[in-house]
Structures are given as structure tokens and as C-alpha cells.
Amino acid sequence: MPAGLVSxxxxxxxxSFIALAAHSWxxxxxxxxxxxxxGYGTDPNLLKRTVTWPRTLSTRQLxxxxxxxxxxxxxxxxxxxxxAIGVHVFLDEWVSAPYPQMAADRALILRGLTALDxxxxxxxxxxxxxxxxSQQAAMFDRLCSTEATAEFSRRLIQLVxxxxxxxxxxxxxxxxxxxxxxxxxxxxxxxxxxxxxxALKELPQTSVTT
Amino acid sequence: MxxxxxxxxxxxxxxxxxxxxxxxxxxxxxxxxxxDAPLNGAGTPDKFFxxxxxxxxxxxxxxxxxxxAQGSQFQWWRARMLGGxxxxxxxxxxxxxxxxxxxxxxxxxxxxxxxxxxDIAPYYDxxxxxxxxFGAAEGIENSPDSPPGVLLxxxxxxxxxxxxxxxxxxxxxxxxxxxxxxxxTRPLNGRPACLYATPCSxxxxxxxxxxxxxxxxPPALATGHLQIRTRxxxxxxxxxxxxxxxxxxxxxxxTGTRHFxxxxxVVLAASACESARILLNSKSGPFPDGLANSSGQVGRxxxxxxxxxxxxxxxxxxxxxxxxxxxxxxxxATVPWWGHRERAAGRLQFPTEYHVEMQGGRSMPSVGMxxxxxxxxxxxxxxxxxxxxxxxxxxxxxVTLLSFGGMIPNAECRCEIxxxxxxxxxxxxxxxxxxxxxxxxxxxxxxxxxxxxxVSAMGGKPTVFTQADGSFISTGGQIVHEVGxxxxxxxxxxxxxxxxxxxxxxxxxxxxxxxxxxxHADKNPTETIMALAWRASDHLVDSFVRKEI
Numbered sequence: 046m047p048a049g050l051v052s053x054x055x056x057x058x059x060x061s062f063i064a065l066a067a068h069s070w071x072x073x074x075x076x077x078x079x080x081x082x083x084g085y086g087t088d089p090n091l092l093k094r095t096v097t098w099p100r101t102l103s104t105r106q107l108x109x110x111x112x113x114x115x116x117x118x119x120x121x122x123x124x125x126x127x128x129a130i131g132v133h134v135f136l137d138e139w140v141s142a143p144y145p146q147m148a149a150d151r152a153l154i155l156r157g158l159t160a161l162d163x164x165x166x167x168x169x170x171x172x173x174x175x176x177x178x179s180q181q182a183a184m185f186d187r188l189c190s191t192e193a194t195a196e197f198s199r200r201l202i203q204l205v206x207x208x209x210x211x212x213x214x215x216x217x218x219x220x221x222x223x224x225x226x227x228x229x230x231x232x233x234x235x236x237x238x239x240x241x242x243x244a245l246k247e248l249p250q251t252s253v254t255t
Numbered sequence: 256m257x258x259x260x261x262x263x264x265x266x267x268x269x270x271x272x273x274x275x276x277x278x279x280x281x282x283x284x285x286x287x288x289x290x291d292a293p294l295n296g297a298g299t300p301d302k303f304f305x306x307x308x309x310x311x312x313x314x315x316x317x318x319x320x321x322x323x324a325q326g327s328q329f330q331w332w333r334a335r336m337l338g339g340x341x342x343x344x345x346x347x348x349x350x351x352x353x354x355x356x357x358x359x360x361x362x363x364x365x366x367x368x369x370x371x372x373x374d375i376a377p378y379y380d381x382x383x384x385x386x387x388x389f390g391a392a393e394g395i396e397n398s399p400d401s402p403p404g405v406l407l408x409x410x411x412x413x414x415x416x417x418x419x420x421x422x423x424x425x426x427x428x429x430x431x432x433x434x435x436x437x438x439x440t441r442p443l444n445g446r447p448a449c450l451y452a453t454p455c456s457x458x459x460x461x462x463x464x465x466x467x468x469x470x471x472x473p474p475a476l477a478t479g480h481l482q483i484r485t486r487x488x489x490x491x492x493x494x495x496x497x498x499x500x501x502x503x504x505x506x507x508x509x510t511g512t513r514h515f516x517x518x519x520x521v522v523l524a525a526s527a528c529e530s531a532r533i534l535l536n537s538k539s540g541p542f543p544d545g546l547a548n549s550s551g552q553v554g555r556x557x558x559x560x561x562x563x564x565x566x567x568x569x570x571x572x573x574x575x576x577x578x579x580x581x582x583x584x585x586x587x588a589t590v591p592w593w594g595h596r597e598r599a600a601g602r603l604q605f606p607t608e609y610h611v612e613m614q615g616g617r618s619m620p621s622v623g624m625x626x627x628x629x630x631x632x633x634x635x636x637x638x639x640x641x642x643x644x645x646x647x648x649x650x651x652x653x654v655t656l657l658s659f660g661g662m663i664p665n666a667e668c669r670c671e672i673x674x675x676x677x678x679x680x681x682x683x684x685x686x687x688x689x690x691x692x693x694x695x696x697x698x699x700x701x702x703x704x705x706x707x708x709x710v711s712a713m714g715g716k717p718t719v720f721t722q723a724d725g726s727f728i729s730t731g732g733q734i735v736h737e738v739g740x741x742x743x744x745x746x747x748x749x750x751x752x753x754x755x756x757x758x759x760x761x762x763x764x765x766x767x768x769x770x771x772x773x774x775h776a777d778k779n780p781t782e783t784i785m786a787l788a789w790r791a792s793d794h795l796v797d798s799f800v801r802k803e804i
Contacts, residue, residue, distance in 0.1 A: 091309075226452055
């Protein structure tokens with residue numbers, strides 16, 4: 046049951062992020078939520094994508110994330126950008142979810158968006174979303190290099206990758222070509238085996254002990 | 256397993272399941288990608304192992320708490336569905352070896368089992384033939400081969416496993432061999448072979464992996480001797496004046512009503528700790544400390560596998576052109592314990608064995624893959640075109656080695672009733688005590704060093720997995736291999752069960768889950784649980800025939 050060991054780390058993070066979530070704040074006005082959202086429960090229908098909580102980001106917050114999605118993973122030939130396949134909507138679903146990890150991410154993401162707005166005001170006299178694409182990219186780049194906002198940029202990049210590469214479009218972009226029924230498993234192709242054979246020959250003969 | 260064997264033996268069986276009914280053929284999410292799920296399938300407190308995990312249950316079950324003694328850490332994973340943990344398990348199907356039944360005789364610690372490998376081997380054969388297990392005969396000390404014709408052919412190794420196999424053989428003289436797993440690589444008993452896509456943990460709608468509801472219960476029902484009642488939470492066993500079990504009390508969790516069913520015999524198979532809980536909550540004049548507990552051993556000797564993990568990026572696996580490396584979704588290779596010579600020479604400081612399994616490769620991307628350090632240069636995270644290129648280049652190159660080791664029971668690892676806390680049904684809950692022994696800590700240190708050497712030899716820079724508290728060893732219950740809470744033994748004074756899983760104190764009460772284990776080897780426990788359950792059930796059928804019960 047190896048998954049348990051790795052997942053425990055996530056569980057611990059859930060707990061440690063509860064305190065952070067209590068301090069969630071933002072200069073961006075969020076949508077009003079009129080009811081307490083519930084999670085999907087411990088026994089949801091696995092064949093149906095039912096999201097039981099409302100998305101709560103404001104139009105401007107969502108637009109800012111849409112721009113950031115295209116900065117983190119822009120389009121390249123044959124592969125759409127993160128925003129083109131709606132990763133910003135995934136981010137809205139994520140930071141609106143009624144779970145501690147997501148609540149902690151919400152606090153972090155909204156702080157980052159506020160920092161971007163403050164930078165835009167300071168440098169350009171406008172909000173982040175009003176800046177042009179190259180100005181937005183430059184501001185995000187500076188956030189990546191600034192210690193106070195590095196945590197935001199790293200987590201945003203993680204979440205954009207998670208939202209992108211778990212889609213069919215993302216599979217094509219990263220080179221995942223499985224999830225298709227086979228009558229038999231052939232193993233790695235001959236060219237891969239040759240590559241490994243060649244690499245093995247280059248290894249030193251010295252024995253490694255444990 | 257007990258219901259299958261007993262019903263085929265002509266015994267009328269009523270199976271009581273605490274959770275809901277479950278139909279893997281209708282409920283499994285087979286070809287959905289993670290993005291088809293809420294939060295793109297990420298794990299949450301509601302679905303700990305991800306949205307698509309087939310399990311109904313987890314480390315936390317709403318309304319069913321447990322407590323942990325001060326200074327201890329323990330997690331209790333529970334299933335609340337027909338088929339229980341067999342819907343969730345990793346499908347790794349390893350036989351205990353001859354040494355594993357003689358721990359005290361060989362190492363001077365723990366206890367010997369009251370049975371030998373030869374006693375259980377025929378049942379391993381039967382289990383493997385019935386459920387379908389792939390693997391190969393490799394002639395490895397204390398990792399028994401199956402007889403010819405029993406196992407199905409193993410699939411070829413994944414690319415990362417092939418590299419590990421090549422490197423370990425050349426650089427370290429250690430063998431990586433085909434895994435043994437309960438997944439069909441050939442059709443068997445009307446079940447089709449695996450289609451080499453979609454993770455087993457989601458459940459298998461074509462019945463190619465082993466889950467009780469798809470493999471054991473349909474033929475058991477077909478005998479006409481099995482009835483199944485779900486949402487039936489058993490909480491107490493009853494005795495007659497002669498000390499025989501008369502039946503069980505249970506709560507219908509859909510209505511909250513209480514019921515009693517009578518039986519000529521009772522077989523407990525509720526999972527190691529839940530079975531102990533039922534016994535400890537079944538107090539009576541003859542058994543004030545819990546049913547079948549004259550030895551005082553019920554709830555004691557609790558063990559779980561000792562696991563450590565080491566990860567690395569392997570450069571030789573980077574930049575490889577895309578190819579389908581899904582396979583059967585679990586590891587195709589394992590590294591059986593290789594330290595027998597070292598132990599014989601007295602160079603090891605621990606008496607247990609461990610084996611190494613490997614995760615990684617080009618499996619379907621999940622959210623968890625990105626919840627870790629992503630590429631950066633000069634301390635600045637990559638993004639844009641450079642990130643795309645790195646993600647594509649590095650995909651499939653991350654590997655994680657995991658050690659699974661045996662554990663010596665100790666007095667500080669146990670469960671008992673916490674009478675101050677009751678669950679939503681009013682049933683007193685368990686309190687867990689846990690402390691790893693010195694043997695396990697030494698084993699874990701050795702495993703981390705060994706696996707670091709392995710990934711270094713493969714060309715990677717090892718990162719040792721650590722928990723939030725800085726520990727590098729799994730906590731109790733985390734690996735969901737807990738066993739031993741009603742152990743079998745040679746004498747009624749220090750064990751709960753005889754060698755057939757029959758209670759010394761109550762002759763028509765059997766235990767057919769991991770509670771019966773007298774020791775904890777490195778091998779994953781499921782196949783031994785099934786083999787022992789089959790052996791116990793045969794004994795019960797024979798006892799009925801001989802009119803001993």
C-alpha cells in the first residue's frame with residue numbers, strides 16, 4: 046500500500062494549512078457565497094463529475110488567472126495554452142473547494158494576485174488585468190524572483206501544471222500515450238531497450254555495496 | 256474467502272457486511288482521465304487516495320472515530336463496502352516463506368507460528384489458481400516459487416524497472432524479478448485478461464483483477480448457500496451456557512435498528528483490528544475482558560509493515576520518445592530480500608527482512624505528480640516554453656523505491672477499548688498504542704541506505720522521503736497491513752487461536768482475517784490471509800461433518 050505513505054504527507058499538510066486558511070484575505074472582491082459549501086462526500090458517484098460547491102472567484106480574479114495560465118503554459122504548435130482549455134476555471138474550482146488544502150491555496154493565490162495588482166498600480170498606475178501581455182509577463186517574472194512572493198509563483202505553477210497535464214490535451218503535450226485497451230502489453234519498444242543497453246555499457250564496472 | 260469455501264462445502268452462510276453493497280462492474284471509472292473528476296481527481300479528506308479510488312472508507316470514516324494514546328501515532332484504514340479492503344489493495348500477492356513461520360527459532364525474537372510453510376503451501380496453490388496471479392519461479396531463498404502451472408505469465412517490465420533490473424544486476428549483484436500480482440494476464444474462469452490501461456485501484460469492470468465482489472462472491476452465491484446482508488454493523492457475539500457462540504448482534508446502519516442472527520458457528524473476518532474490537536466489546540461472565548480472551552492476547556501483537564521511500568530523477572530515462580508504458584498499473588518488478596548471506600555472517604543489526612518495490616514511469620499524470628518540486632534554474636521556477644520542454648523531457652524519469660519490511664511484535668503496539676468514546680451507533684471505539692521497536696528502526700535505516708545506493712547506481716540523486724515530523728519510517732497503520740491482534744499459537748495460554756484459526760476458548764468461533772497472524776514478514780499479507788481463511792474454512796466444514804460443532 047505504498048500510496049498511503051506518500052498521501053500521508055498531504056494529510057499532514059491539510060492539518061497545517063488550516064491555520065493559514067483562517068487568515069485568507071484579498072483586495073479582490075470575491076463573489077458572495079450564500080450557503081456553506083459541502084464537499085462531494087466519502088461515497089460520490091465516480092462516473093459523474095459532480096462539483097458540489099460554487100466557484101467563488103470574481104470576474105477580475107478569474108481574468109487575472111486566465112492571463113497567468115497563458116504565461117505559465119503558453120500555446121505551442123499542436124498544443125493549446127493552459128487558458129485555452131480552461132485551466133483558470135479549474136483553479137477557480139480548486140480555490141473554492143471546501144477542503145483545508147484548497148483553502149490554504151486560496152489564501153496563497155489571492156495574496157499573489159493582490160501583489161500583482163499592487164505592482165501594476167505602482168509601476169503602471171493600473172490593475173494587473175489592464176496591463177498588456179508583455180507587462181503582465183514581466184510582473185510575474187519579478188514575482189518569481191522575489192522571496193516574498195516565490196511561494197505564490199511556485200504553487201501557481203504547480204496548480205497550472207496539475208490542471209493542464211491531467212487533461213487529454215495535457216497528456217499529448219507531456220507525451221503520455223496510454224489509457225488505451227491493449228490485447229497484450231509489449232513492454233518498452235526496441236529503441237528504448239537499445240538506449241538502456243547502451244547506457245548500461247557506459248556504467249563503471251565497480252560494484253556498489255549497500 | 257471464508258464465504259466462498261464454506262458455501263462450496265455445502266454450509267449455509269450469512270455474510271454480514273458493515274458497509275454498502277458494491278458492484279465493480281457498474282461503478283468503476285475505467286477510462287476517465289483525472290480531469291474528468293472534480294479537482295482533477297486530487298485527493299481530499301473525503302477521498303484520501305483520489306476521487307477515482309474505488310474504496311468507500313479511509314483513515315477517517317464519518318461517525319466512526321478511534322482514539323490514539325498519548326505519545327502514539329496510528330492510522331486505522333477501514334473499508335465500508337462489500338468486499339472491504341480487497342477493492343483497494345495493491346494486488347501484490349506474495350507467499351510467506353519457510354523462515355517467516357519460524358521467527359523465534361531462527362532469530363530468538365517474536366514467536367514461531369503453529370504451522371509451517373508446508374502446512375499452508377497447498378492453500379497458497381489453491382488461492383493462486385482461483386484468483387489468478389501472475390509471476391515467475393525465480394528460486395529465491397525464503398521467497399517461495401509456486402508449482403509449475405499455477406502462476407500466469409508475468410508482463411514484461413516497464414522501462415524504469417528494466418533499467419533498475421539491469422543496473423542492480425551489474426552494479427550490486429541484486430536481483431529484480433517479476434512481481435507476483437492478482438491480475439490476469441490470461442483469461443481465467445470466465446474472466447478476461449487485463450487490458451493494460453486504467454489503474455486497478457479504481458476497480459475493474461471487466462473483473463481482470465482480484466476483488467472479492469467480482470471473483471469470490473458470484474460463484475459463492477451460485478451455490479445457493481450464501482446470503483449477503485449489507486449495512487449490517489456487527490458489534491457483539493453471544494455465548495450459550497456451554498460456552499459456544501450462538502450468533503451476533505448487529506445494527507442495520509440504514510435504519511439504526513438492532514438485530515440478532517443465530518448461527519451454528521461464527522467466522523470473524525472484519526479486518527484485524529475490527530475483529531479484535533468485536534471480541535473486546537463482547538464481554539460476559541466467563542469473559543469479562545472480552546470474548547475468547549482468556550490469554551489476554553486479543554488486541555495485542557499489533558503490527559504493520561515497515562516502509563521507507565527514496566525518490567530520484569533518473570537521467571537515462573529522460574528524453575525518451577513517447578510510448579505506452581501503462582502495463583497493469585502496479586509495479587511489474589520487485590526486489591526480494593537479498594541479505595541472507597549478510598545475516599548469516601552476523602553483519603546485520605536487525606532480524607527481519609524487507610523487499611523493495613518501485614513506482615514511477617510513464618503512468619497517467621495525476622495532480623499528485625505536480626505537488627512536488629518542479630523544475631527550476633538558479634532557484635527560480637521555470638515557466639513558459641522552458642517549462643513545457645522540461646516537463647516533456649522529464650516525464651517518466653522519476654522513480655520511487657519503497658521498502659516493505661517485517662515487524663517483530665512488541666508490548667507497546669496494541670489496541671484496546673476506549674470506553675469513554677462511542678461511535679455514531681453507540682459502539683465503544685478502539686484506542687491504539689504504537690511504538691516502533693529497535694529492530695524496525697535498524698531495518699529502516701538499512702533500507703534507506705540500500706535504496707539510496709540503488710538509485711545512485713541508476714544515475715539519480717536520492718531524496719529520502721520524510722514525514723512531517725522528520726521521521727523517515729511509516730507510522731502504525733499507514734501501510735494498511737495491520738495484523739496479529741488475535742494471534743494463533745501452539746498453546747491457549749499465550750494465543751487466541753489454534754493453528755486452524757479456531758478460538759481456543761470458543762470452539763465454534765473462527766477468525767479468518769489478518770488478526771490470526773503470529774508474525775509479520777516483509778511479504779504483503781493478503782495472500783496469506785486468504786490461504787489461512789481457506790484452511791480455517793476447510794477445518795470448519797470438516798468439524799461440521801464430524802459433528803464436532
